[in-house]
Amino acid sequence: MQDLEALRSDLLRQVERAASLASLEELRVSALGRKGRVTELMKELGSLDGEARKEAGRTLNLLKDAIGAAIEARKAGNAA
16 A cells, blocks of 8 residues: 555645635535545555454544535635
């Protein structure tokens, strides 16, 4: 599995730089959508063994939550 911290930093940087609500939505889909980067990584969990799968799943869920929260916060900030 790739470096999740680098992915997290990259995605959060993209959220900060998003210029519009439309670009935030595009970012959400490209990261968290059905064929998004994080979603694709979650599909790889099945190939891992027990404890590794558990830890990777926990980390990916935290990543997904962080990205989703950052996007929602930006959307709320743009709406105000």
